[in-house]
Amino acid sequence: MSLLVGVRNRFTAMTGRDCPAVEIAPGTAAIAARDVTYAVDGGTKLVDGISLEVHPGELVAVLGPNGAGKSTLLGLLTGDLHPTGGEVLVGGRPIGELGARDLARHRAVMPQSTALAFPFTVDEVVRMGRAPYPGMPGDESDDEIVARCLAETDTAHLAERVFPSLSGGEQARVTLARVLAQRAPLLFLDEPTAALDLRHTEDVLRLARARARRGDAVLVVLHDLNLAAAYADRIALLARGRLVACGAPEQVCTAPTLSELYGHPVDVLPRPGTGELLVLPRRDAG
Template sequence: MVDHNSHAPAHPAPAGQSAADATDVVVVDHLAVRAGERLLLQDVSFTARRGRVVGLIGPNGAGKSTLLAALAGDNPPAAGQVRLAGVDPYATSPKQLARTRAVMLQDVGVSFAFLVRDVVDMGRRPWAGDERAAHDDQVVAAAMHATEVAHLADRDVMTLSGGERARVALARVLAQQTPVVFLDEPTAALDIGHQEQALGLMRAMARAGATVVVVLHDLTAAASYCDDIVCLGQGGIVAQGPVAEVYTSETLSTVYGWPIEVATTTDADGTTRVHVLPARGHVSREHTAGLHAGFAPAGQ
């Protein structure tokens, strides 16, 4: 088995902290977010500790990406507050914010003809003038190697496939080496092999001391790779806690509006795996009413 984590650039610990510290690095306190007069999120509170991966799950429109943007400092809340390693993302300088958190968005499109190596190198810009800048070339090379984009280094990023661009975006996040990492559906454009690679790198960042908050739609992957889960629905938190507490058939079926079973298996080494099993072929007559009205197959 290939160890995709062995070449991931390390995430240094914030000053005064060791990788073993169980500090609440991300603190969200009674957060509310509006879009005009519409309340998108309300009374959202949770914490994320150092070295842990927190998964944000929930149906389409539940507010996962909205919440991630608010945490990252890109969507000012209407109420409540956010702290990232003690930093208020809405009251600090752009440089300090960029040294505190890295963000991978859902949309990894690029509008300008940058080379791949230049995009990854953008992750090092916040450290200009700092002693860490002395290692820029090494960190960028390690990030590209870890995400398997080193062979694309001199390619125009606009000529890449969606999956390749996603891996470049993840490489930039790796190169940024921040104590907090936000990932919005990082596996959406990836094939199954690169999905597992990306999620493995996410775990590697956490092992190195980063706090990772990730939006995932694949519930089984979230159960496998996340330490804690925040389940959103109808503009608020429906459930939160360790995977075993949140992942119940009743909770998931209610939140997603679809019959879902949760099963566990135990590997030979004692590892417990959680499997999410949605009901198949459950589309009702109500869903399909009128769908085929006026339709006649060709030639009939």
């Protein structure tokens, strides 16, 4: 049985609490931008004619220099922004057809930062991920789901702490736990590793890749080229609001492409023993 058919069967079999709002037919993208444009300030295009798909079972990383349009594109794909041109499709349906709760059951979003005005505990924050499924039966209880997501993100020991008292990295991991608890088949992660140390950075990307391997569609915005090359199935490179390249890491991560994109010379080398791509900026000896 193919991955996509298996994913569809899993979605069809799910009931109650974790039933997604949109059934994704085999071969259909979980999320798709079709020639999407977003213009502001009298016509300035922050996103300019981008077409991009993310399918169930894959992790797509979006990269590019500052101001490339990464976060704006993410806002369009999540439904937080409305395109001024083109369209965004969720499982083949226009995103505007989905209500707020249906959208929350289909996609979960980890923003760059989370600000909470009230002193919620970590446990309460993670339980917010269960909000789209009030009073509905499921294959696991909320307590079981929350406990597992806290464990996966190494935040179980923080469960009774007040969220605003945490460090930036701890808050990021708790926010990821909330996103995982939502159990949506489409995940959006906006620079999830920005505040994390080495160990937790790797943990987050391993979790994202594991969700994709279980059949979810995952899109992650990153700045770290080496992380993207190590974990992503495909990499989309943006510059000045346009998609300049999209493909497997070995197709996209070439020295000429990246040097031009970032305006700085780089070398791309195979890692000894694994062949994993390493992107290294060139530095003057002096």
